[in-house]
Amino acid sequence: MSETLSPRDQTSGVSIAGLLRRVEAYAPDADLDLIRRAFAVAEEAHGKQERDNGDPYITHPVAVANILAGFRMDPASIAVGLLHDTVEDTGVTHQRLRAEFGDDIAGLVDGVTKLTRLELQSSRTKQAENFRKLVLAMSRDIRVLIVKLADRLHNMRTLHYVDRADRRQRIARETMDIYAPLAERIGMDRVKTELQNLSFAQLEPEADATIRARLNYLRGHGADVIEEIRRELAHLCKDAGIEVMEVTGREKSPYSIWAKMQKRNVAFEQLSDIMAFRVLVPSRDACYMALGAIHGAYPMIAGRFKDYISTPKANGYQSLHTGVTLRHPRNQKIEVQIRTPEMHDLAENGVASHWAYKDRPGGAASDSEVVALGLHKLRWVQDLLEILEDSDAPDEFLENTKLELYQDQVFCFTPKGQLISLPRGATPVDFAYAVHSQVGDTCVGAKINGRLMPLRHELQNGDQVEIMTARGGTPSPSWERFVVTGKARARIRRHVALQQRQTNIDNGRAALAKAFRQEGVDGSEKVLESLLKELRQPTVEDLYVAVGNGQVGPRDVVNVAYPELRQAPRAPRMVPGLPPRLGTGSLGTRSSGSGGAGAVLTGVGPGIATHFAGCCHPLPGDPIVGIIAQGKGITIHTRDCHNLGSFAASPERFLEIDWDYEVLARDNAGAPHVGRVSVVAVNEPAVLATLTNTASKHHGSVLNLKIVNRQLDFMEILVDLEVRDLRHLATLIAALRAAQGVMQVERAKG
Incomplete structure (x- = not known):
């Protein structure tokens, strides 16, 4: 296919020829004209705008589009990458995008635009509202999140050009708290690792520099160690009759090393497994054969074996992980991951791998089919939507979703064998809410592996959990102190808030009725409605709540309704402290x-x-x-x-x-x-x-x-x-x- 560019493609000195070649390489039948048209609109719209480093602004959307092409995304997503800042930063309207590119692309740009606009606000509430919109947008089309991650990745790569240190810190913290965990949740491990490392360099520059210096030192004193171990693993598998497609070795990233140092409270020198190796074999059976060969040759490190093939992670990740100690004289501990190329593709690109064009008749799946593929295994998106419904305040939603994003996992089973994945430290109450919100609300007890256990008991991998429920059961406020999932905490808080609100309504209504009755005046709801504006209450029910919880005194409401009943103010009196009650220590000091x-x-x-x-x-x-x-x-x-x-x-x-x-x-x-x-x-x-x-x-x-x-x-x-x-x-x-x-x-x- 020809690489003819419109005259406007060269006006800023920026070309998309390389982008078009990348897309055509994995999608020969892709609509390259759509990408050209999107570039033309973006290049014209951004005009003479510049980035912090002085480059033409158009270099940013082109870089985002190239990142998306690296994920082998569909042409529509790449067009959105080119257009994602046009509505926010230029005079281009959604109506124009809809007319020129259709509802699909205009809707995706709209989802990314709403998030970007709110990012400009630094307050916690705005950040929480931003994340709320992201959850809603990606629940409709996960490509919104993928484009957003590509946008954030390029912004982080160029963050060092931002002059203000406080702005760099804010963006890095937001990336570490929200976008890196989201990348992990949709299986995009490469993106997660790079976002974490770039954020770490801004948030902990001294620690980052120290770890990189130590890695450089070790690299200089053992440049051939990784290559030697790589060849040793390859020969070991081949000698066992296992076809090996590729063996790679790498050092762990600075952030992962730092996180492990913090978690174990050890110094860099005490870490023994800073090297990791990946073995690619052609089939699932070959994965287990390679594992057997490696365990047969090297002592396994206890507690380091994880089988994510038979029990995949929530994001679909599959691989075998093990830790072994090399033979004498090295006696070095390493981590080995064993997987197939398909598993590796999913591990690196996650949900984005569903958009990859395969060498098969008909090319890639349709957009609707791919969106269904992308959301099929992401139950956590539905969990976030439920948290969104149950959380009243935006910052509470942000807190609960962080709980949902940031945890290692534990896998438990229902009595019928259904697998439920939960964060490490989860309890039967978390399990009950993971099964269904109604099960959590009516939970009264739990049997774990057939034994009755407390609801605060910490679940372990492989536990079979049976939840006992009771008709009319309600969540206990004390559960909030030990649950670890955001979904459970949001649901409990919602129930407690509703219960407290109803109590306040009843108490407020009774207190107001008594106050008006004592004065012998009309206290009907019609009278109360006329007072709402002055009392700054949206509804009569909210006024009852304010009176019930003590924010507004019932006498104050009467005085607002009937000013003539106000009593003359009394001179303040000094109230002496009360003496302590002997023997109890409950009064005074x-x-x-x-x-x-x-x-x-x-x-x-x-x-x-x-x-x-x-x-x-x-x-x-x-x-x-x-x-x-x-x-x-x-x-x-x-x-x-x-x-x-x-x-x-x-x-x-x-x-x-x-x-x-x-x-x-x-x-x-x-x-x-x-x-x-x-x-x-x-x-x-x-x-x-x-x-x-x-x-x-x-x-x-x-x-x-x-x-x-x-x-x-x-x-x-x-x-x-x-x-x-x-x-x-x-x-x-x-x-x-x-x-x-x-x-x-x-x-x-x-």
Whole structure:
């Protein structure tokens, strides 16, 4: 086929002749005219735009298209690579692309464009929204992700031209956190490795330089070692009668070496397997024969054998992995991978390998057939879509999807033999949600290999897991502390949020009805709807939630509806602290004692005395900080405590600590903490009984009660409640607000 280019192909000095030759080499019948037309539009649109290094901007889309050609992608994807920045950076419109190239290409460009536009924002929320759009786009057509990876790969290759260090760091971190794991998930190992190494060089430049220097040193002192071992493996297999197509050797990448050093907490010199070898044989049976020959010749390293042929990874990856120790005098440990050429193609190019043109009648599969091939094995894409539905906030979605992307795998089975792949450290609850969201929601127990086991039990490779469910069962909030999959965590959070929302709606509705009834005025929903704009609430239901969770006081709503009912402001009164209750250590400044505060806190060394401050009464769930006092141990305050200002001149006294929620859930679920509330109620004797009865009904108890101000028609009361945590206190506050005779309840500090 001729290589005739349009006159515009040469105006910027950039040619696509090489690109056309690459495509024609693997796809003789490809529509090269489509690629020419896409280049002409891109070259004209970008005009005199330049990149950070001063090159014409058109060099970037041409480079992206060449990367896609290296993946042997279809002409439509290569055209999208050329056009992917036209809508974002030039005056080209989607309507023009649709008219000139059709809906397929215009839709792909639109998917990539939305992602790129959001990338320009550096905030976590924008990054999360960006990733949300990526999941939606690639769920419709995985080529959006492949083009995006090619775009990101070229941007990373030229990242050193960007002047601002903070921008380079942000792009590298985003690449490491999102795009490298995505490349791994769709099986594009070469892309993943290069993205990781390029990001690592920006994020940890000193570590990268050190590891590269060590590799260069070893290479100089043993230049022929890899070649010798390569020939030895090839002869070994041939002597065993196994046809070997290729044996290659390589050093592990700087990032993978660094990650292994971090994981094992060892120095570079202590790593013994920085070399890896790949053996290609013609068939699946030959893979196992080669494995037997290698294990027969060299001692196998225990725990290093992995059979991904009989049990492929979730992205379709297949290969045999083993670690062996070479014979004397080397005694060197190496990693060996054994696979067929087809397995190797899938391992290197992943989903992109489905678009490769094969030497068969009819050429490549149709786009729709290929998209189906690409998505067929990607169950994780569906898992991400479910997380998307279950996560309310964009940053929560980003957190949960990172959990889904970043884990080594463990393979378990259902009683019927269905294989379920999960992250390392997964529990039966993660397994239940992997089977189906409804199974996870109604899970009440699990049998592992026929034995009843706790739901927090860590699953191992090969476990058979039977999930027991109950009609009407619901997720427990405590599950969130031990699940490891993003899908499970998102579903649990969604259920807890819905449950809490309904509780807040009920409590808010009751509190508002009582407040309006006490004033003898109309509190219908029609009245409430007229107040929404002033109260900054979108719906009446949201107003109920705000009242139920304490964001808005019911009396405030009444005052907004009927301003004439507002009471004259009273002069502020200093409220004295309440004395501690003898024998319990639960009021004032509470000592940890035996198994006290120190047992439920992280960041506090053993044997150090800890006390809860009486000024703010911290509860599990509150953000907290420790203040070190010489001879007195550590006093725990909430981070918004007004008394922290007095320590501002001594920052060295501040200690980063947090609640140990696992200990609280396991051992100290009933351990008491003090929550102090301020109550305004009608001045009637029955109110005090109402307060204590209401607290008791909601599993709380009144430790101390003090009337700090009594007027003819109302009184102000400080109440110390014994509660489990912040959520328990919020439940008690909501219940007290709805109690007869109670006008206002707020958490008190000080």
